[in-house]
Amino acid sequence: MGKQEKIVSMFNDIAGTYDVANRILSMGIDKSWRNKACNKTFELYGKNNIDKIVDVACGTGDMILFWKQVASENKIDLKNIIGIDPSVGMMEVGKKKLPDVEFIEAFATQMPLESESADIVSISYGIRNVVERQEAFHEFARVLKKDGLVVINEFTKNKKEKLLDHVTDFYMNKILPTLGGLISKNKEAYTYLPNSIDEFLTTENLCKELKVAGLEPIHVKAFSMNISTLIIAKKL
DSSP states (O other): OOHHHHHHHHHHHHHHHHHHHHHHHTTTTHHHHHHHHHHHHHHHHOOSEEEEEEEETOTTTHHHHHHHHHHHHTTOEEEEEEEEESOHHHHHHHHHHOTTSEEEEOOTTSOOOOTTOEEEEEEESOGGGOSSHHHHHHHHHHHEEEEEEEEEEEEOOOOOOSHHHHHHHHIIIIIHHHHHHHHHSOHHHHHHHHHTSOTTOOHHHHHHHHHHTTEEEEEEEEETTTTEEEEEEEEO
16 A cells, blocks of 8 residues: 555544544634635635636545635635545545535546636645645646636644744644544544654745746745645646
C-alpha cells in the first residue's frame, strides 16, 4: 500500500467521528476560517452567477456547506457544487448531510472533470494529505476557467518566533493527538495530522508551487496566531 492509499484508508477509519473531532480540536474556530475564505473568494471573483465550484478533499462536506451558505447570504446564484475525495467513508457521511450534492471518488491529481469547467476549486485542510502536490496544482489549473480561483485553507509550518508559536506547536503535537485519539479511538490518525504538516508546507512554498502551475496568488492571510493560512490564487 502506497503512502497515498494509507492516508485514504486512515480517513475511511475515522470518518464517523471526524466532524465532531474537528470542531472540538479547532475549538470551533475552523468555522470562522472557512467562512472568511468563502466571503473573500466571492468578493475577489466579483460575479453573482457561478456555474461550478469543485471542493477537493471534500471529506464529509464541511466546506461545501459553507460555500452554499455564504453564496446564499451574498445572493450569489451558485448553480453547481461538486465534492471530490478518494475516501468513500468520508463522502458517505457527506451524502447524508448533503443529499443534493454530487460526490465523486477521485484523487486531487486526477479529477474526472472537463478542462476549464470550474469557476472555483477549493481545498480546505486537505492539501497536506496530497502526496503529489505539484501535480494536484496542475490539475486544479486544468479544471479552472481562465481567471478562476483556487482557494486553499491549510495549517502551515511557520518559524517559531514568539511564545505563542510554541504554544500552538505544543497543542498540535501533544494535545491534538491525545484528544483526537480519544474521540475517534484512532490515535494514529491524529498523530499523523500534525506530522503531515511537513517541512515543505510553508506559505512561501505553496505560493511557489501554485505559480509553477500558472496560478498566481492574489490573497494570502494567516489566522489565529498563524495556525491557519488562506491562499487564494488566480488562473492566469
